[in-house]
Amino acid sequence: MLFAMMTALAALPSASVALVVTRAATLGIANGMAVAAGIVLGDLVFVALAILGLSVVAEAMGGLFMVLKVVGGLYLIGLGISLWRSQGGLVAMTNSRDNSKRGLATSFISGFVLTLGDVKAIFFYASLFPMFVELSALEVLDLVTIIAVIVLAVGGVKVLYAVFSAKAALFLERRKLQKTSQKAVGGLMVGVGGYLVLKA
Structure with a gap:
């Protein structure tokens, strides 16, 4: 039952899904997987906090959760703007230096920080x-x-x-639709990031 609930929640469109999609489409599958690993680690932190009493911890660290949410939102906005301004296609960006270990670390950390500021995750682990x-x-x-x-x-x-996402980016590249998809993904990132900041 827990597995089904976790799978359904993970599949719902959210800021974390948008981040995975963007990093995978622009920087390759490895970066998308690094974001996924960061998200999983964030969830495991919430499990540890739930065992210790998440509601008490959340109250004590309420300001920190708010800051993490704003930072996550601003990060998504920054990614969206960089996609809008980029001259290369989605797949062209895959071969950039961001696909190095530093890029993977950035993807991992961004997934982790975004999860820690996710109100949906806090609500789930504290209540459900x-x-x-x-x-x-x-x-x-x-x-x-x-x-x-x-x-x-x-x-x-x-x-x-x-x-x-990575496969879709390759498909769009071959069909010469990468510019349109890049603008769409960038707009999605800015929208999700703005929503997170406004809701903080």
Whole structure:
């Protein structure tokens, strides 16, 4: 049941999905997967906080969560603007120096930070997660199972988004539609980022 819920939530259109799609389409599958890994790590942090009492931690760190949300939103806006201004196509950007280890680290960190500022994730782990898991009676095997569920459900869905986005970018490149798709993805990133900042 938890697996189905996590998969459904991970598949919903969100800022994290937009980030995975953008990094994968512009910088390749590896960057999309790095974002997915950062998102999974952020979810695992929320699991740890849920076990410790997320609602108490969230209240104590309310300002920090707000800052993370704004930073995540501004980052998405910056990505969107850079896509709008870029002269190369989506796939041309794949071969840029951002596809280095530094680019992968940036993708990972951006996924992690975005997840920590995600109100949907905070709400789920503070309110709904305890309905699926008896937090007070967790054993080591239960914890390992929860980690495996999050990695497979959340990570699996985000990786699928990354693979699909990279393939779609290649398809659009071959059909000479990369400029249009680049503008569309850039507009999506600016819109999602602006929404996050306004909701902070």
